[in-house]
Amino acid sequence: MTWARVRALLGSAASVGAGYLVLGGAGYLFLAVASRVFDESAYSALASVYLLVNIIGPGLFAAIEQETSRNVSTRLARGEDPRPVVRRLGLLSAGLFAGIAVVTLALSPVLLPDVLHGNAVLLAGLLIASASYAAVSVTRGNFGGRHAFGRYGTSVGTEGTVRLVAAVGLAALALGGAAVAGASSLYGLVFCVAPAVAVALTAGWFTPDLRGGAGAAEAAPEPIGPLVRSTGLLTVAWGLSLAIANAAPVVVSALSADDATNAAFASAVVLARIPLFVFQGAQSLVLPSFSRAAASADPGALRRAVRPALLLVAAVGALAVGVSAVLGHWLGRIAFGPSFTSSDALVTALMVGTVAGMAVQIVQPALLALGRHRWVAGGWVVGLVVFAASFALPFAPVTDAVIAQLASAGATIGVLGAVLYRALRPVPASAPKEFSDVQPA
Numbered sequence: 001m002t003w004a005r006v007r008a009l010l011g012s013a014a015s016v017g018a019g020y021l022v023l024g025g026a027g028y029l030f031l032a033v034a035s036r037v038f039d040e041s042a043y044s045a046l047a048s049v050y051l052l053v054n055i056i057g058p059g060l061f062a063a064i065e066q067e068t069s070r071n072v073s074t075r076l077a078r079g080e081d082p083r084p085v086v087r088r089l090g091l092l093s094a095g096l097f098a099g100i101a102v103v104t105l106a107l108s109p110v111l112l113p114d115v116l117h118g119n120a121v122l123l124a125g126l127l128i129a130s131a132s133y134a135a136v137s138v139t140r141g142n143f144g145g146r147h148a149f150g151r152y153g154t155s156v157g158t159e160g161t162v163r164l165v166a167a168v169g170l171a172a173l174a175l176g177g178a179a180v181a182g183a184s185s186l187y188g189l190v191f192c193v194a195p196a197v198a199v200a201l202t203a204g205w206f207t208p209d210l211r212g213g214a215g216a217a218e219a220a221p222e223p224i225g226p227l228v229r230s231t232g233l234l235t236v237a238w239g240l241s242l243a244i245a246n247a248a249p250v251v252v253s254a255l256s257a258d259d260a261t262n263a264a265f266a267s268a269v270v271l272a273r274i275p276l277f278v279f280q281g282a283q284s285l286v287l288p289s290f291s292r293a294a295a296s297a298d299p300g301a302l303r304r305a306v307r308p309a310l311l312l313v314a315a316v317g318a319l320a321v322g323v324s325a326v327l328g329h330w331l332g333r334i335a336f337g338p339s340f341t342s343s344d345a346l347v348t349a350l351m352v353g354t355v356a357g358m359a360v361q362i363v364q365p366a367l368l369a370l371g372r373h374r375w376v377a378g379g380w381v382v383g384l385v386v387f388a389a390s391f392a393l394p395f396a397p398v399t400d401a402v403i404a405q406l407a408s409a410g411a412t413i414g415v416l417g418a419v420l421y422r423a424l425r426p427v428p429a430s431a432p433k434e435f436s437d438v439q440p441a
Contacts, residue, residue: 015149015150015152015153015154016149016152016153016156016281016284016285017153017281018153018157019152019153019154019155019156019157019160019281020156020160020281021160022156022157022160022161022164023156023157023159023160023163024160025160025164026160026161026163026164026167027050027054027160027163029163029164029167029168030046030050030163030166030167030191031046031047031050032167033167033170033171033174034046034047034170034184034187036171036174037170037171037174038184041117042117042119042184043184044117045115045116045117045119045122045184045188046122046184046187046188046191048115048116049116049122049125049126049188049191049192050191052126053126053129053191053192055242056100056126056129056130056133057129057133057137057195059238059239059242060096060100060133060235060238060239061093061096061133061134061136061137062137062234062238063231063232063234063235063237063238064089064092064093064096064134064137064138064141064231065137065138065140065141065144065284066141066234066283066284066287066365066368067089067141067227067230067231067234068085068086068089068137068138068140068141068142068144068145069140069141069142069144069145069284069287069288069291070145070287070288070291070368070369071085071086071089071145071227071291072085072086072141072142072144072145072146072288073144073145073146073147073287073288073289073291073292073295074291074292074294074295074369076145076146076292077291077292077295077296078295082142082145083209083210083211085227086138086141086142086209086210087210088224088227089138089141089227089231090138091224092224092227092228092231093134093135093137093138094134096134097130097131097133097134100130101127101130101131104123104126104127104130105127108123111123111126119184119185119188121185121186121188121189122185122188122189122192124189125188125189125191125192125193126192128189128192128193128196129191129192129193129195131196132192132193132194132195132196132198132199133195135195135196135199136155136159136195136196136198136199139155139199139202139203139206140152140155140156140284142206142209142210143155143202143205143206144284144285144287144288145288145291146209146288147288147289147292148205149285151202151205152284154201154202155198155199155201155202156198156281158194158197158198158201158202159194159195159197159198160194162190162193162194162197162198163190163191163194166187166190166191170183170187229373230371230373233373233374233376233377234368234373234376234377236377236380237364237373237376237377237379237380240377240380240381240383240384241360241380243384244380244383244384244387244408244412245273245357247387248265248269248401248404248405249262249265249266249269249401251391251397251401251404252265252266252397252398252401253266255391255397255400256396256397256398260339260341261341261398263339264332264336264339264340264341264342265342265346265398265401267332267335267336267339267340267342268328268332268340268342268346268347268350269350269405271328271331271332271335271336271347271350272324272347272350272351272353272354273354274320275316275317275320275351275354275355275358276354276357276358279313279316279358279361282309282358282361282362283361283364283365286305286309286361286362286365286366287365287368287369289305290302290305290306290365290366290368290369291368291369293305293369294369294370299426300426302366302369302370302424303424305366306362306363306366306420306424309362310359310362310363313355313358313359313361313362316358317354317355317358317359320351320354320355321348321351321352321355324344324347324348324350324351325344325345325348326344327344328342328343328344328346328347328348328351329342329343329344329347331347332347346398346402349402349405349406350402350405352406352409353405353406353408353409356406356409356410356412356413357409359413359417360409360412360413360416363413363416363417363420364376364379364416366420366424367416367419367420367423370420370423372419372423375415375416375419376416378415379411379412379413379415379416379419380412382411382412382415383408383409383411383412383415384408385411386404386407386408386411387404387405387407387408388404390403390404390407390408391404
C-alpha cells in the first residue's frame with residue numbers, strides 16, 4: 001500500500017515537476033542570455049526585475065495559492081461548495097496587489113533611477129507581473145485543490161515557456177547579428193507578462209469551476225477574518241524561509257574580504273540547492289492531498305498520506321548526500337569552473353541542510369492541512385533566530401554560515417516535526433479535539 005501511494009505521488013509529480021522544470025530553466029536562461037547580449041546597465045536592470053518578480057510571485061503570493069488549494073481541497077472533501085472561499089481569496093489577492101502597487105509606486109523615485117536604471121517600461125512590467133500573480137495564485141490554487149495537476153502543470157509550464165521562447169529568440173537574433181541593444185525593455189516586459197499569459201490560457205478551465213454547474217446552489221459567503229489570519233501567518237513563514245535561504249552568501253560577503261572564498265561559497269550554496277530546485281513543486285502537489293486526508297473522517301488518513309512523501313524525501317536525500325560526498329567538488333568545478341574551491345565536505349554539509357529543507361516541504365503542508373499556521377510561522381521564527389545566532393560563533397565566516405544553514409534547518413524541521421508528530425499520534429476517542437488555529441471552531 002505504501003509503494004502504491006508513492007507511485008501515485010510520482011505520477012502526479014510528473015506534470016507539476018515538468019512545469020516547474022521549464023519555469024526554473026527559463027529563469028536561468030533569461031539571465032544567462034541577458035548577461036551576454038546587453039550592456040552592464042541593461043543587464044543590471046533586468047537582473048533586478050528577475051529578483052523582484054520572484055520575490056513578489058513565488059514569495060508574497062505563494063500564501064494565497066496555498067490557502068486557496070487548502071480550502072478548496074478541504075471543502076470538496078467535506079462535500080461543501082468551494083466557490084465562496086475562492087472568491088474571498090480572490091478579493092484578498094487583489095488587496096495584496098493593491099498594497100504592492102502602492103509600495104512600488106511610492107518607491108519609484110528610488111527604483112526607477114537606481115535599480116531599473118531609468119527604464120520606465122520595466123517599472124510598468126513589475127506592476128503587470130504583480131497583477132498577474134494576484135490572478136494566477138488563485139487559479140493555480142484552485143487547480144491544485146481540485147487535484148487537477150495537469151492543469152496546474154500547464155499553467156506553470158506556460159509561464160516558463162513564454163520566458164523560454166523570449167530567451168531563445170533573443171539569443172538567435174544576437175547570434176544572427178541583429179541589432180538587439182535596445183530590446184532590453186521588451187525582453188524584460190515579456191518576462192513580466194508571462195504569468196498573465198498563463199492566466200489567459202487556463203481561464204477556460206478556471207471559469208467553469210468558479211461558476212459551478214447549471215442550477216448549482218451558491219453557498220453562503222465565506223468569513224474573511226480567518227482567511228486574513230491564515231494568509232498573513234503563511235506570508236510571514238514564506239518571507240522568513242526566503243530570508244534564511246538567501247542570506248548566508250550575503251552575510252559571508254559582508255564579513256569576509258576574501259572575494260574568491262566568498263564566490264566559491266555562494267557557488268556551493270547554489271550547487272547544494274539543486275535537489276530543492278527539483279523538489280520545489282512538492283508543496284503544491286502534496287497540500288491538496290493532505291488537506292483532503294485531514295478533512296476525512298479517518299483520523300489516520302493524514303498519517304498514511306505523509307509517510308510515503310517523507311520516505312520519498314529520505315530516498316532522494318540519501319542519494320543527494322551520497323553524491324555530494326563523493327563528487328561535490330568535481331561537480332562544482334564542472335558547473336562553475338576552476339574558481340570553485342569548496343571541498344566535498346562543505347558541499348555535503350550544505351546538502352544535508354537542503355535535505356532538511358525538502359523535509360520541511362512535506363511537514364509544513366501537513367501542518368497547514370491541520371490549520372496549524374501559527375506553528376508553521378513560529379517554526380520559521382525559531383529557525384531565523386538560530387540562523388542569526390550562528391554567526392556569533394568564533395569561527396571563520398564560511399564555517400559560521402555552514403553551521404547557520406544546518407542549525408536553522410534542524411531547528412525549523414525540529415519544531416514543525418514535533419508539532420506534526422503530536423498532532424498525528426493516535427489518541428483515545430475520549431480525548432478532547434484539537435481545533436485549527438485559523439478556522440472558527
